[in-house]
Amino acid sequence: MSLLIEASDPLVSALPADTSLQRTLREQQTLLDSAGVGIVFIRQRVVVRCNQRYAEIFGYESPQQLIGHSSEALHPNREAFRALGRAAYATLSDGLTFRTERQMRRRNGRLFWSNLTGRLINPQDTSEGSIWIIDDIDEQKHAQAQLSAAQYEKQVLFDHAMVGIVFLRERHLTRCNRHFEQMLGYGPGELLGSSSRRWYSSDAEWEEVGRRCYQPLAEGRSFEGEVVLYRKDGTPVVCDVRSKSLDRQGSVWITMDVTERKRAQEALDRAHEELERLVRDRTRELSETVENLHREISDRKHDQERIYWLAHYDPLTGLPNRTLLAERSQHAIRAAQEGGTPLAVIFLDLDHFKHVNDSLGHRVGDDLLVQIAKRLRAVVRDKDTVSRLGGDEFVLLLPGANAHGAARVAGKLLDASRQPYQIGHHELTMAPSMGIALYPHDGADFDTLTQSADVAMYRAKLDGRNTFRFFTPEMQAQSVRALQLENALRRALERNQFELHYQPQITIATGEVRSLEALLRWDHPELGRISPAEFIPVAEDSGQILQIGEWVLRTALAQLQAWRAAGLPQLSLAVNISAIQFHQPQLPELVSRILAESALPPDSLELELTEGVAVDDPRAAIATMDQLHARGVRLSMDDFGTGYSSLSHLKRFQIYKLKIDQSFIRDLDHDSNDRAIVSAIIRMAQALGMRTTAEGVETEAQLAFLREQGCDEAQGYHFSPPLSAANVEAYLLHRRR
Numbered sequence: 045m046s047l048l049i050e051a052s053d054p055l056v057s058a059l060p061a062d063t064s065l066q067r068t069l070r071e072q073q074t075l076l077d078s079a080g081v082g083i084v085f086i087r088q089r090v091v092v093r094c095n096q097r098y099a100e101i102f103g104y105e106s107p108q109q110l111i112g113h114s115s116e117a118l119h120p121n122r123e124a125f126r127a128l129g130r131a132a133y134a135t136l137s138d139g140l141t142f143r144t145e146r147q148m149r150r151r152n153g154r155l156f157w158s159n160l161t162g163r164l165i166n167p168q169d170t171s172e173g174s175i176w177i178i179d180d181i182d183e184q185k186h187a188q189a190q191l192s193a194a195q196y197e198k199q200v201l202f203d204h205a206m207v208g209i210v211f212l213r214e215r216h217l218t219r220c221n222r223h224f225e226q227m228l229g230y231g232p233g234e235l236l237g238s239s240s241r242r243w244y245s246s247d248a249e250w251e252e253v254g255r256r257c258y259q260p261l262a263e264g265r266s267f268e269g270e271v272v273l274y275r276k277d278g279t280p281v282v283c284d285v286r287s288k289s290l291d292r293q294g295s296v297w298i299t300m301d302v303t304e305r306k307r308a309q310e311a312l313d314r315a316h317e318e319l320e321r322l323v324r325d326r327t328r329e330l331s332e333t334v335e336n337l338h339r340e341i342s343d344r345k346h347d348q349e350r351i352y353w354l355a356h357y358d359p360l361t362g363l364p365n366r367t368l369l370a371e372r373s374q375h376a377i378r379a380a381q382e383g384g385t386p387l388a389v390i391f392l393d394l395d396h397f398k399h400v401n402d403s404l405g406h407r408v409g410d411d412l413l414v415q416i417a418k419r420l421r422a423v424v425r426d427k428d429t430v431s432r433l434g435g436d437e438f439v440l441l442l443p444g445a446n447a448h449g450a451a452r453v454a455g456k457l458l459d460a461s462r463q464p465y466q467i468g469h470h471e472l473t474m475a476p477s478m479g480i481a482l483y484p485h486d487g488a489d490f491d492t493l494t495q496s497a498d499v500a501m502y503r504a505k506l507d508g509r510n511t512f513r514f515f516t517p518e519m520q521a522q523s524v525r526a527l528q529l530e531n532a533l534r535r536a537l538e539r540n541q542f543e544l545h546y547q548p549q550i551t552i553a554t555g556e557v558r559s560l561e562a563l564l565r566w567d568h569p570e571l572g573r574i575s576p577a578e579f580i581p582v583a584e585d586s587g588q589i590l591q592i593g594e595w596v597l598r599t600a601l602a603q604l605q606a607w608r609a610a611g612l613p614q615l616s617l618a619v620n621i622s623a624i625q626f627h628q629p630q631l632p633e634l635v636s637r638i639l640a641e642s643a644l645p646p647d648s649l650e651l652e653l654t655e656g657v658a659v660d661d662p663r664a665a666i667a668t669m670d671q672l673h674a675r676g677v678r679l680s681m682d683d684f685g686t687g688y689s690s691l692s693h694l695k696r697f698q699i700y701k702l703k704i705d706q707s708f709i710r711d712l713d714h715d716s717n718d719r720a721i722v723s724a725i726i727r728m729a730q731a732l733g734m735r736t737t738a739e740g741v742e743t744e745a746q747l748a749f750l751r752e753q754g755c756d757e758a759q760g761y762h763f764s765p766p767l768s769a770a771n772v773e774a775y776l777l778h779r780r781r
């Protein structure tokens with residue numbers, strides 16, 4: 045109570061100066077003024093005295109502002125004021141010190157937390173008042189509340205975190221949240237005190253994780269990594285782990301189960317890889333498809349170009365073929381028509397080209413054609429077309445060329461052909477025969493022009509080859525006649541228009557008739573008698589010679605058989621065989637069959653061949669001759685001396701007789717050359733063991749020369765023209781007589 049007496053108090057001032065009491069009071073007052081807590085003396089609920097700190101706690105400048113005022117105003121409200129009084133009374137009345145924490149009210153009305161300690165001055169008499177010490181703990185209270193709130197929040201986080209949180213000390217679990225336990229399948233508190241080894245599958249794994257995290261943790265850094273932990277039941281849990289040292293022995297671990305995420309990530313990675321693979325595959329397929337498409341397009345383009353080329357060019361020589369020639373001719377004809385300019389077509393055929401093919405082979409023939417094509421091309425101008433129709437036939441289209449120009453070109457072609465061609469080690473010369481047709485005189489369209497040129501070329505051949513001829517209307521007439529004959533020939537056999545005549549062949553030494561030559565005659569109701577010299581080539585060209593020849597053979601042998609039956613057994617028959625018939629592989633068999641049909645011995649038949657049969661393919665000709673010879677049939681060489689006979693081949697032919705061509709006989713009387721030739725042929729035949737027959741013997745002088753030279757037989761008008769079968773018998777009887 046004395047503690048709250050101020051120096052200015054009249055009681056204090058009434059004391060004698062510098063008494064010990066005064067000193068004590070001053071000391072106490074100084075103590076109160078410098079106290080860190082507020083001290084107040086309250087009597088009858090009124091502030092009697094207080095120190096400076098008390099006034100400051102409540103927001104007053106000095107204690108004087110409080111003294112004499114009710115202390116109730118320092119409480120939040122009347123109820124709180126009374127509640128404190130009720131709470132404190134029991135303790136204070138027992139003479140004890142009452143302590144409490146209460147909210148009080150500052151001068152500005154704000155409440156604040158305080159620590160109150162009170163004591164009655166006289167527990168027996170409460171009216172004497174009480175002393176209260178007040179400490180402002182508002183800040184401390186607030187800090188505590190914040191701390192509690194923070195701790196609460198932390199606990200909530202710890203308890204409800206979606207990650208496992210583990211506190212380890214010396215690798216033993218001191219604390220963990222529920223999530224961690226649940227993550228590893230343990231019950232609450234089950235892991236407390238456990239070694240962290242418990243959630244690893246082996247010592248090695250546990251130690252390996254220890255090694256991984258040692259360095260960062262030792263350096264105060266956090267460890268972050270992926271660690272596989274194992275549940276109580278042994279299933280692995282892939283965790284994203286972060287840990288940090290708390291002190292030297294302790295650490296906190298935050299673990300997050302990323303198994304599903306990992307699985308999803310792996311699945312995603314796999315799906316991604318698969319997608320990438322698919323994209324790669326599709327890209328590759330696409331680029332392959334694009335490449336294939338490109339290739340296909342270029343192949344197709346190439347094929348189309350190739351198809352066009354094959355359709356328009358000759359594959360061997362690279363020259364335009366008939367199709368392209370026709371197209372170009374049409375253009376050229378149109379231009380010539382519109383411009384009134386000339387146009388020429390040359391039909392060119394190589395002379396005896398077939399010999400090259402047959403004797404040296406097709407490869408040499410092909411190479412020769414290629415060189416000839418180049419040479420033809422070199423002779424003409426760029427605007428001219430050199431085309432190959434096939435075989436050894438070429439057609440040249442010369443826009444702007446008149447007769448003079450075409451003749452010049454033909455001349456140049458002849459000149460060019462004189463230079464030999466070198467094919468491998470063969471040096472070959474190949475002359476052309478050419479026919480020229482002029483637009484529009486010889487034809488107004490492509491077909492007519494080429495036909496006209498072809499007809500003219502044929503005439504050049506007839507006129508000795510290695511030359512050219514212009515088309516004339518007479519030539520046309522001849523070819524019209526050939527067409528007429530060809531058509532008429534088709535019906536000649538069925539209409540029985542053919543007949544055989546027989547010309548005797550006389551043995552010069554005895555005058556006997558031992559054989560007859562069968563010669564074909566054709567009487568056409570409108571065209572009259574047509575010479576075989578005219579219709580046989582037409583029949584050969586049209587292929588009808590095969591049927592006609594068979595008819596001749598069968599008819600001749602039937603006739604011979606009839607004569608033999610009629611008592612002329614010594615006779616034999618000679619039948620002409622054309623080159624086309626001879627080249628038929630079935631010929632030997634056909635001959636044998638017909639001989640058998642007529643029941644005649646093979647040596648009663650003689651087949652007359654021309655030199656031409658052997659020119660094209662001597663080896664094949666020899667083989668056929670050998671076959672016929674083997675069947676007992678005799679062979680003679682007709683028109684000998686006019687053809688292309690190689691003596692080296694002749695000696696290998698199974699030829700029984702040479703028939704000396706009538707062109708050598710005709711002028712025997714006054715042509716010493718013919719005499720020399722006939723004499724030489726007879727000598728040669730004798731040397732080769734062959735007989736000789738002279739054809740076309742018309743005079744006694746010719747016969748005398750032939751007799752003198754040792755010719756075996758003669759045939760000709762001197763003895764008899766060809767006779768009908770009915771006249772043969774009479775002739776033979778007459779001869780005998």
Ligand SMILES: Nc1nc2c(ncn2[C@@H]2O[C@H](COP(=O)(O)O[C@H]3[C@@H](O)[C@H](n4cnc5c(=O)[nH]c(N)nc54)O[C@@H]3COP(=O)(O)O)[C@@H](O)[C@H]2O)c(=O)[nH]1
Pocket residue numbers: 547561562563564575576577580596620621622652682683706739740741742759760761762765766
């Ligand atoms: N492939 C076949 N060719 C045949 C056949 N028949 C005849 N021919 C050949 O036709 C050519 C012309 O024959 P042709 O008009 O019958 O003339 C022959 C004789 O009539 C004629 N001849 C006979 N003697 C004389 C004569 O003294 N003077 C003269 N100017 N002409 C005469 O000669 C022809 C005989 O020809 P060849 O065969 O060469 O002995 C002719 O080439 C026939 O071969 C046939 O069926 N198939």
